[in-house]
Amino acid sequence: MSTFFGLNIARLGMQAQQKGLEVTGHNIANANTEGYSRQVAHMTPTPAIPYAFKGMLGTGVVVDEIKRIRDLFLDRQIRKEQHTLGQWETRATYLSQIEQIFMEPTENGFNAVLSSFFDSWQELSINAENSSARSALIEKANLLLNAVKHTYNSMAAVRNDLKAHIEIKVEEINSLARQISDLNKQITRLETRNDQPSDLMDRRDLLLEQLAKIINFETSSNPNGSINIIIGGRTLVHENNYYELTTIPPEDSDPNWPSSPQIVWAKDERPVYVTNGEIYGLIQVRDGNLRRYMEDFESLVWAIVDGVNEYHRQGLDLEGNNGGDFFTGDHLLTLQVNNDIVYNPEKIAAAYLESGENPGGGPPYPANGANAMRIAQLRNERYGIDMTKNIRERLVADPDGSTTLELFYRDSIARLGVDGQEGTRLTENQKAMLELMTSRRLSISGVSLDEELANMVQYQLSYQACARLVTALDDIYNTLINDMIR
Numbered sequence: 001m002s003t004f005f006g007l008n009i010a011r012l013g014m015q016a017q018q019k020g021l022e023v024t025g026h027n028i029a030n031a032n033t034e035g036y037s038r039q040v041a042h043m044t045p046t047p048a049i050p051y052a053f054k055g056m057l058g059t060g061v062v063v064d065e066i067k068r069i070r071d072l073f074l075d076r077q078i079r080k081e082q083h084t085l086g087q088w089e090t091r092a093t094y095l096s097q098i099e100q101i102f103m104e105p106t107e108n109g110f111n112a113v114l115s116s117f118f119d120s121w122q123e124l125s126i127n128a129e130n131s132s133a134r135s136a137l138i139e140k141a142n143l144l145l146n147a148v149k150h151t152y153n154s155m156a157a158v159r160n161d162l163k164a165h166i167e168i169k170v171e172e173i174n175s176l177a178r179q180i181s182d183l184n185k186q187i188t189r190l191e192t193r194n195d196q197p198s199d200l201m202d203r204r205d206l207l208l209e210q211l212a213k214i215i216n217f218e219t220s221s222n223p224n225g226s227i228n229i230i231i232g233g234r235t236l237v238h239e240n241n242y243y244e245l246t247t248i249p250p251e252d253s254d255p256n257w258p259s260s261p262q263i264v265w266a267k268d269e270r271p272v273y274v275t276n277g278e279i280y281g282l283i284q285v286r287d288g289n290l291r292r293y294m295e296d297f298e299s300l301v302w303a304i305v306d307g308v309n310e311y312h313r314q315g316l317d318l319e320g321n322n323g324g325d326f327f328t329g330d331h332l333l334t335l336q337v338n339n340d341i342v343y344n345p346e347k348i349a350a351a352y353l354e355s356g357e358n359p360g361g362g363p364p365y366p367a368n369g370a371n372a373m374r375i376a377q378l379r380n381e382r383y384g385i386d387m388t389k390n391i392r393e394r395l396v397a398d399p400d401g402s403t404t405l406e407l408f409y410r411d412s413i414a415r416l417g418v419d420g421q422e423g424t425r426l427t428e429n430q431k432a433m434l435e436l437m438t439s440r441r442l443s444i445s446g447v448s449l450d451e452e453l454a455n456m457v458q459y460q461l462s463y464q465a466c467a468r469l470v471t472a473l474d475d476i477y478n479t480l481i482n483d484m485i486r
Contacts, residue, residue, distance in 0.1 A: 005059075006473045012060030013466035016043050019063045020459040027447045028456075035206030037070045037445040038452075039198050068198035069445050075205060076219075078437050079212035083276035085430040086213035090281030091289075092423035094158065098293060099420050101154040104413045111409060113147040114304070114379075116140050121376035124350050128369035129318065134345035141326070141337045148301050152332045155294050159258075162286040166260055169214050169279050170245050176211045177229070177242040180204055184226035185240040191225035201225075216276035232273030234265065245272055256391065260286050289419055295391050296412040301332055303395035303405060307378045315349030315371030323349025323371075348372075379406050 020041040030036040042065040048056035103109040120133075120140040127133045183204040190197040204227070211217065211229070220228045222239060229237040236243060247261035248269060260283050263272045274280050305327045312326040326348075329335035341347050352371035383405065384398035395408065403411065 004477075007470060009058070009060040010466045010469040010473065012046065012062060013469070014463055016041070016061045016063050017459045017463035017466060019066075021456060021463070023066055024452050024455045024459060027452050028449065031447040031449055031452075035202050035209075036447065037068050037198065037202050037205075038447045040067050040069060042067050066196055066198065068196065068201060070201075070205075071441060071444050074437065074441050074444070075208075078434065078441065079209060079219075081430060081434050081437065082209055082212035083216045085427070085434060086278040087276055087281035087284075088423055088426040088430055090278045091285050092420070092427045094162065094282075094285045095289065095416070095420040095423050097158060098155065098290065099416060101151060101158070102413055102416070110147050110151055111406065111413075113144050114406065114409070117144045118376050118379045121372045124348070125369035125372035125376060128350040128372060131345060134348050134350075137348065138337055138342060138345060144304075145327075145335050145337070148335065149333055151297060152294070155290065155297070159286060159290055159294075162282050162290070163258075163261060166263070166279060166282050166286075167247050169282070170247055170263060173211065173214055173236075174242075174244045176207050176214075177237050177244070180207050180211075180227075180229065181237050181240055181242040183207070184237070187225045188240065197225070212277070214278045215274055216280070232275075234270075234272075243267060257287075257291055289416075293412065293416060295394075296408070298332060298391050299394040300405060300409055300412070301335075302392040303383065303408075304378070305335065306392070307381070307397070307405075308375055311371060311375045311378070312349050314352065315374075316351040316353065317349050318346040318351075321347075323347070380404055383408065 020043070023039050023041040027038050041063045043061050044064045045061055046059040048058050051057045104111060106112070117140045120137040124130075124133045124137050183200055187197045187200050187204070190200070208219070208227075208229075215231060217236065218230045220230070222228065224239070226239040227237070228235060228239065234243075236245075244266040245263055246266040246269075248264055250259040250262045263274060263279065264270060265272060274283070309325045309327055312323045315323045317323055324340065324347075325338055326341065327335055328338050338347075350370075350372040351368045352374060381397060381404060382399055382401035383395045383403050384401035385403065385408075386394055386396055389396075395405075
């Protein structure tokens with residue numbers, strides 16, 4: 001045993017406490033760094049040596065590992081809940097946007113415009129010869145069509161936004177996969193040197209949580225420290241390699257509905273099976289909720305247009321002529337009031353003659369307003385719903401039907417409101433659950449400044465004690481070497 005054996009113990013102690021102070025300083029510096037996990041300097045005694053008489057004599061201490069404090073099972077749970085949060089947050093956001101398009105219930109909503117349109121027909125039935133009433137009806141009809149076109153265009157814009165959003169999210173997945181594979185490469189290189197790349201692992205875990213919000217996946221760990229990411233049974237990231245996704249037009253696109261772009265593997269264009277996350281929410285809103293709202297709205301408008309046109313053709317104008325179509329156009333965006341009526345309001349067929357009725361010569365009761373009343377009563381006519389037919393024919397006039405035009409619209413808006421409330425409620429529930437899990441993780445992995453300050457004082461005092469041991473040993477060696485020579 002060396003004479004200076006004690007100095008070596010003191011040296012090792014000072015080095016270990018200094019390393020502990022440095023790790024504590026690193027924790028304090030990153031207390032507000034997103035995704036950072038606190039680290040601890042794990043100290044272990046150096047191998048003891050046999051004592052001359054009995055027992056083993058300790059030789060000091062070393063820091064054998066700078067350990068990252070992380071609960072991997074909790075991380076997996078959080079990522080799983082992130083999948084669901086991403087889906088419902090996306091749904092809630094877009095459903096709220098769709099609700100703003102309809103603006104119900106307000107005075108500027110479509111229901112108010114529709115009611116005003118039918119009210120104008122009722123007013124015309126009372127004053128069938130009044131030119132002001134006829135002009136007012138044309139203005140109300142134009143307001144209705146403007147509302148139809150604005151609503152349809154707004155929903156179509158949301159549909160296009162959803163398509164673009166899906167494509168952007170696919171690019172985000174590719175970017176995150178590339179970054180994770182780069183981190184895998186750096187971590188693997190450090191692991192082979194028996195280093196502990198804690199900060200790189202924190203960055204990788206943060207990227208995994210960002211990816212978890214976008215799409216569902218599973219992970220597996222490799223002995224070299226890298227991880228694999230699997231989506232639907234296929235590998236997105238394998239150690240240092242990653243495989244890109246892309247979008248292509250859907251194979252069986254409905255001509256009445258441009259479906260969402262199909263997400264496929266760029267290598268062989270095989271489909272990616274997405275069952276959760278933001279992308280799944282975008283697809284469900286676009287091809288599920290939004291499609292139903294747009295088709296219901298279109299069915300409602302065609303029922304109004306076809307119903308008004310049918311009754312208008314059965315009526316008589318001020319000159320006693322049969323009325324033509326009140327509305328023209330073969331698409332919601334091309335609908336307009338018949339130009340003949342716009343330029344000649346007297347051609348509005350407000351009058352109606354029952355079968356066998358004889359006017360007795362002259363214009364056949366042009367001012368009786370009966371046809372205008374029939375059209376006004378369209379709002380109360382019963383309709384049946386047949387989802388097997390095309391959009392234009394889904395609402396069928398039926399005396400035993402279960403709905404009316406206004407009720408059908410209100411039911412559609414009510415369904416939108418329920419869907420929106422469901423999205424908001426489930427989003428809030430997921431946020432609360434994630435907040436609880438995140439709090440649990442912070443209690444394990446987060447940096448507590450109070451705890452770190454206590455550790456700093458502890459390491460400082462230990463360092464000072466080791467330094468005091470050097471001073472004491474220096475006095476002993478001075479006596480041994482210098483005083484004994486005298």
